[in-house]
């Protein structure tokens with residue numbers, strides 16, 4: 343590993359420009375449609391693990407060149423016209439003017455917070471507690487070039503991450519004990535997609551990004567050990583954002599779509615394992631959840647159906663299971679686990695949300711129509727001991743909640 347980094351530093355000292363990844367000619371072959379492809383047959387790993395030129399060094403990633411600060415003042419929200427909005431049944435229109443999907447979080451009990459990136463590139467935030475109504479949209483400023491990602495370590499605490507318009511990762515945290523919101527902080531790095539974050543306990547946060555050169559990078563926060571660690575290179579060759587999950591203290595896993603179109607996974611349990619191919623033929627980023635030493639990963643296949651695979655600590659990974667469904671192009675599935683149950687949500691090609699629920703390893707027989715009109719992937723959150731809310735962005739940019 344040291345030899346590897348030395349040679350990278352050597353290359354970097356001559357040419358800091360980021361070279362385009364060197365694809366092998368066979369990387370661009372037409373993928374057979376997943377309906378005819380045996381998802382569970384072993385496949386080669388394409389270029390996922392191969393060495394590439396133009397990689398960032400850890401030094402570069404931790405001290406990137408200073409570009410523009412995203413701390414620019416917020417501009418007012420332009421509200422879309424009310425007449426274009428649909429609200430019906432169990433859907434609530436929270437209004438707003440979003441790009442990309444919203445990011446909901448609950449720090450426990452009946453508290454709910456939701457974030458989105460406005461069309462003015464600032465971060466917007468709204469919260470509710472108990473039986474109370476939603477507050478208004480709060481403008482949190484920043485200059486975002488991705489949807490936000492958010493997690494909570496404990497009650498009265500939240501961490502919001504994003505890709506800034508300067509290409510770096512940015513972070514803002516809320517903690518009632520330290521006076522509420524801190525300032526936006528640059529975390530450095532060279533970020534391509536929106537980040538993914540999780541917390542395995544009251545002292546811990548992890549954030550993962552895919553960098554401009556396709557690799558996965560990671561930063562960890564440990565309150566008991568003084569705060570943030572530097573960026574750690576996780577390698578790989580990602581085509582899309584990473585997705586991280588934890589089943590509790592001392593475990594994180596990260597999933598992604600590799601540049602070879604397969605699902606990939608890397609697990610931390612006191613030390614990092616190697617990247618492992620999970621096979622499949624993905625259209626877009628995976629969704630995943632974890633509890634009790636179990637993980638489930640859900641993806642949109644290149645055939646438009648939702649596919650699913652389970653990991654159990656005793657038996658390892660099972661095979662891919664085709665869950666059917668007609669998913670909207672480019673929209674990843676979403677999953678939330680709570681109380682031994684899983685709920686999977688997809689956005690259909692009709693912009694409605696559909697759900698399947700799993701309890702004791704038994705799935706509801708078919709996709710349940712939830713209605714709505716969203717053109718992003720669904721974002722689900724479990725809260726208030728067993729309630730699940732799903733959020734999405736409507737075609738007019740409004741934030742919509744299904745409960």
Ligand SMILES: *[C@@H]1O[C@H](CO)[C@@H](O)[C@H](O)[C@H]1NC(C)=O
Pocket residue numbers: 591592
């Ligand atoms: C997690 O790791 C720490 C440090 O090694 C250890 O003290 C702790 O007991 C572990 N917790 C669990 C739940 O395994």
